[in-house]
Amino acid sequence: MKTTIKKLFLFLFLLFSISSVQAQTILxxxxxxxxxxxxxxxxxxxxxxxxxxxxxxxxxxxxxxxxxxxxxxxxxxxxxxxxxxxxxxxxxxxxxxxxxxxxxxxxDNVVYENLGTKSLEAFYLARASETISEKYAGIYARPLGHPDDKVIIHASAATDKRPEGSIISSPSGWYDAGDYNKYIVNSGITVHTLLQLYEMYPEYSKNLKLKIPENSNQVPDLLDEILVNLRWMLTMQDPNDGGVYHKLTSKNFCGMIMPQDDKLDRYVVMKSTAATLDFAAVMAKVSRVFSKYENEYPHLSNLCLIRSKNAWNWAQKNPNVLYVQPKDISTGEYGNKNIDDEKYWAAIELYLSTKNEVYLNHLPTDLKITTPTWSQVESLGAFSLISSTDKIKDGKIKDKIELIKQNLLNTADQLYKINQKSPFKISMNSFSWGSNSDLANQGLLLLHAYTISGGKKYFKAAEDCLHYILGSNPLNMCFVTSFGDNSPKHIHDRRSSADKIDAPIPGLLVGGPTTTAKSDCGEDKYKSTFPALSYADMECSYSTNEIAINWNAPLAFLVNAINAINK
Known part of the structure; x- marks a missing residue:
């Protein structure tokens, strides 16, 4: 009897072992x-x-x-x-x-439509200084947080006309990431990415219907959402000299609490050349886009162009004011030691809005094209310039644009080569902080290459970026909250931490795998030392599981652009 039981046990063990070996994870x-x-x-x-x-x-x-x-x-x-x-x-x-x-x-042809809208509606849920309504936000509704009508001039930002301790009003805008502060540099690339989506696919963008309070007016919902952050950005310019404050922040990060419970004092911190040039670039682009909506928003286009020029003039007088974190401030730095790319970006946008060739004197003869990040933005200007080719008559400038186009295609070809060699068919072979946004921005660049060349290989490579983000990766993870079979549940985001709702805010792209920082949760919380596997779905993992507006913007661009092209 004992022998029979042993044989049965051995048979079941072998059967289980064989099944385990054969079981496959399909990604x-x-x-x-x-x-x-x-x-x-x-x-x-x-x-x-x-x-x-x-x-x-x-x-x-x-x-x-x-x-x-x-x-x-x-x-x-x-x-x-x-x-x-x-x-x-x-x-x-x-x-x-x-x-x-x-x-x-x-x-299905409509398989990405819900993702396209949710990735944009996430910006509504990130609004500061207003009540987030149940009508539009459902269970994620919340009271007004951070009115920002009594913001303090920090010592680093003080001038004779705005001395330390004086008060300004700087409401509205989007919370930057998992924290409640607002940063001009990161807002710059975010707003440009969303404006570029509108400019490249205007008809598609006009038909996008978002759950936001402004959705019944005559302006596309995408532009109305962008305008929320633009209104805040306008308050960050010193009207006395045109310089732009680097950020609006508390001195330290608050705890994992809801916006309305954060009572820390808020400050505007020093002016920087990078923030001022980013501001100049965005406002110049806004002036072009909103010139078509003069009836709905009178004088906005002209105001933004004036503000852009004022910022540019300040930057010419202060060409290298690099941001230095004050000793009593410990929130996001967004520091940058090379700001030539910001100058190129602002120069291009101002040229396109004014047709004054003087701005193009600041461009190098051979503008390099890289995957855009908040600290590397020359490509943003290139995207705007290339998208406006048909509106430019000057032959010399057209020749310069053709060179920039070729540089963009060369960069896209490099990404495509990486895609073809990659076992997971992606254009990325390194995993920096925010690797998922790097991949989304590579998809954005590849779609620009597709638009100017018609090369289908670029479009396919851009789709591969999206496939990877949505689950075709070795972690078997859809990196967008509330989508797919296995998505992040414990993101580093104060709202999702404190709102007592099990599911995080939907439509948010988490930063993704990186070995850049593992001290946030501790080395032992990360199951692997391989870069593509170095990820933790834990609230403490701000290095891999935080969210940010500049990460969601390229996701929204990638998904909605693919939808627009397919239509």
Whole structure:
């Protein structure tokens, strides 16, 4: 009897062991695919050779395919194989089966529409100085926080006309990230990205319907949301000299509390050349976009252009005032030691708004193009210039634009080469802080390359960026809150921490894997030393699980641009 039991136990153990070995984690876009998109699933450390796709409506096998040979990825320490089912283009629900594992696939033309709107509505939920209404925010409604009508001039920002301790009003705007402060430098790239979405896809943007209080007026909802932050940015310029304060902040980060419970004093901190040039660039672009809405917002376009010129003039007189964090301030620094790129960006935007060639004297003959970040913004000017080619008559300037276009395509080609070599088909091979936003911004750049060249390879590579963010990654994680089967639950965000709601605010892109900082939660909380796996879905992990407006903006651009192009 004992022998029989032992044999049965051994049989069950072996059966379980074999099943465990055969079980596969199928990594794919957890939201779904558009019918004409390239569609892949990725399998790590597997020796399974074939897969099949089943139509779930009738259980019919619609595709049998071979799995590629594995390819090692240094960033994750895994051997990665690929299943490709791009030939399936009929909308519907499907099941992919690999070994004894399966996963559901959605194929539909409207698969990203909800993500497109939620990624933008997240900005409404980040508004300061106003009540967030249940009508638009549902369970995420909250009382007004940070009226910012009594903001203190910090010693670093003091002038004769605005001495230390004097009070200004600086309401509105968006909370920058998981904290409640507001930063001009980070606002600059965020607003430009959203304005660029509008300028490149105007008809699509006009038809975007967002749950925001302004959605019944005659202005596109996207522009109305942008205007919330612009109103705040305008208050950050000193009317006496044109310089722009670097940030509005408390001296220290508050605890993990709701906005209305944060009673710390708020300050505007020193003027910087970077913030002033970012401001000049954004306001010049705004003046062009809002010139079409003079009836709805009288004089706004002209005001923004005047403010832009004033900021530019201050920056010419103060060309290298780098931000230095005061000793009594410990919030986000956004410091930058090289501000030539900010100057190039502002010069391009002012040229496009004034047609005064003097601004282009500040451009190098060969403007480099890089993936944009808040600290590297020359590409933002290039994007604006390239998008305005048809409005420029001067032959010399057109020649310069052609050179910039070629530089952009060269950069896009480099990203495409990385995509082709990558086992996960992405254009990124390093994981800095905010790696997910880097990938989204690479997608943005690739879409610009597609627009100016028509090269479909760029569009496909941009879609691959989105697929990775939405689940086609070795962590099997959709990095956007409340989307997909496995999304972040414990983000580093004071609102989501303190609102007593289990689910975090939806539509937020978390920073993603990085080995840059592991001291936030402690080394032992990160399960891997590989860069692509160095992520923790924990509130303490501000290095990998925080959210930020400049991360959500390229996500919103990428998703909505893909929607617009497909339409």
């Amino acid at each position: 794919l876009n957890q939201i779904g695919y558009k019918p004409i998109s390239e569609k892949r699933a990725f399998i790590c450390d597997s020796d399974v050779k074939t897969f099949k796709i089943i139509n779930t409506s009738n259980n019919e096998v619609v595709y049998n395919g071979e799995i590629s040979s594995p390819k090692y990825w240094e960033s994750a320490g895994k051997n990665v194989s690929i299943t490709d089912f791009s030939s399936i283009q009929k909308s519907g629900k499907y099941t992919i089966v690999v070994g004894n594992s399966s996963k559901t696939i959605t194929i």
